[in-house]
Amino acid sequence: MKTNFKLSSKMHLFIIISSAIIAIGLFVGIICQSVANGFFNYGDEYANYQSVTVTYVNTDFSGKEEEPVDHVKQICETAFSNEGVNSYQVVVGDTKTGGTVIYKFVNSTDGGKLKNAEKAINSKLAEEVDEAAVAYNYAVASTANTILGGGKAIAMAAIAISACIVFHFVYFVIRYKLTMALGAILADLHNLALFLMIMALTRIPVGSSIATFAVITVILTMIGTCFLFDRMRKNFKDEDLKKLTAFEIVDKTADESFVINTVMPACLATVSVVAFILLSISSLSPLTIISAVLCSFISFVSCAYGTALFVPSVYSRFKLIGDGLKAKSRTKAAKSTKK
Numbered sequence: 001m002k003t004n005f006k007l008s009s010k011m012h013l014f015i016i017i018s019s020a021i022i023a024i025g026l027f028v029g030i031i032c033q034s035v036a037n038g039f040f041n042y043g044d045e046y047a048n049y050q051s052v053t054v055t056y057v058n059t060d061f062s063g064k065e066e067e068p069v070d071h072v073k074q075i076c077e078t079a080f081s082n083e084g085v086n087s088y089q090v091v092v093g094d095t096k097t098g099g100t101v102i103y104k105f106v107n108s109t110d111g112g113k114l115k116n117a118e119k120a121i122n123s124k125l126a127e128e129v130d131e132a133a134v135a136y137n138y139a140v141a142s143t144a145n146t147i148l149g150g151g152k153a154i155a156m157a158a159i160a161i162s163a164c165i166v167f168h169f170v171y172f173v174i175r176y177k178l179t180m181a182l183g184a185i186l187a188d189l190h191n192l193a194l195f196l197m198i199m200a201l202t203r204i205p206v207g208s209s210i211a212t213f214a215v216i217t218v219i220l221t222m223i224g225t226c227f228l229f230d231r232m233r234k235n236f237k238d239e240d241l242k243k244l245t246a247f248e249i250v251d252k253t254a255d256e257s258f259v260i261n262t263v264m265p266a267c268l269a270t271v272s273v274v275a276f277i278l279l280s281i282s283s284l285s286p287l288t289i290i291s292a293v294l295c296s297f298i299s300f301v302s303c304a305y306g307t308a309l310f311v312p313s314v315y316s317r318f319k320l321i322g323d324g325l326k327a328k329s330r331t332k333a334a335k336s337t338k339k
Helices: 007-035 068-083 111-128 131-136 148-175 178-202 209-237 246-257 260-280 286-338
Strands: 049-057 089-094 098-106 138-144
Touching (some): 007 178, 049 068, 049 111, 068 098, 111 138, 131 138, 148 178, 178 286, 246 286
Antiparallel strands (some): 049 098, 049 138, 089 098
C-alpha cells in the first residue's frame, strides 16, 4: 500500500498532535486525581470509595414484621435520603447471629454527611432494640483507599516495560546504529505515554488490564520498529536509492512498512481481546470485557499512529542530524590528515 504521504515534511504536525493529546490527558488526570476517582478512572476492582457498614443481630426490632435486613436497609436509606447522599452499591452479607449491610459511595462524597447518617442510623437502631443488644447493632462510616493491584501490578508492569526498553535500545545499537536506537526509544516512550494519557482522558474504567496493555503497547512498538528500521537500513544501503535524500528514503520506507505497522497491532490486539473475553466468561462481568476491549483498541491506535506515522517523521531529523555530525567528523579528520 502506497500512501504517497510525505511524513518527513509533517514532523511538526505530528509533534503538535501528540503533545496536545499527552498534555490534555495529563491535565485531565491531575484534575481528576484531586476531585474525582483518581488519575485513571479505576473500576470497582480498584476504585477508592467511602462506605457505611451496618452490623445487626437477628432481632424483632420492636415487633416489626418485615425481615431484619429489610428493616435495617429502610433505616439506612431514610438516613441517607435526609443527608442527600446516594450509594452506588449495596452489599448484603450474613453472620452467625445476624448480618451486615454495606453501602458504598463514590470517594468524593461529603464525609461529614456520611458521619451524620451514621449517627442517625445508630440512634434509630438504639431506639428499636433491647438495651443489651445495642452493642451488636451499629453502623460505621469509613473510607477505603485502594492501590492498583496492591502496587504489585504496577511494579511488575514497570519492571517489564523497563526491561523491554533497555533491551530494545541495546539491540538496536548493536544491530543498527545509534540514531535508530534513539528512534526506537522515542517510539517506546511516545506510544506508552500516548496510551496512558488517552486512557486518562477518555475515563474508561480500568483495572489491572491497564498494566497488561501498557506492556503490550511497548512490545507491539518493539516489533513494529524492528520492521520499520530493518527496511530503512536496507533502503539506505540500496545502491539504486543513493540519489534520494534521507527524507525521501524515510518516506519510502514508511510507505513500505505502513500496512504491517497497522495490521500487525490490530491482529495482536484482537488476540488479546479474545483472551480477555474467554477469561472473563466465568465472572459474567460485561464491564470487565468492555474495559479490556477499549484498552486494546487504544493500545492499537497508539502503536499504529506512533510507529507508522510519528516515528518516521521524527527519525528523518535524527538521520539529518546524524549525517551532519558524520560530515563534520570527516571534515575534521581530513584537515588533521593534511596537517
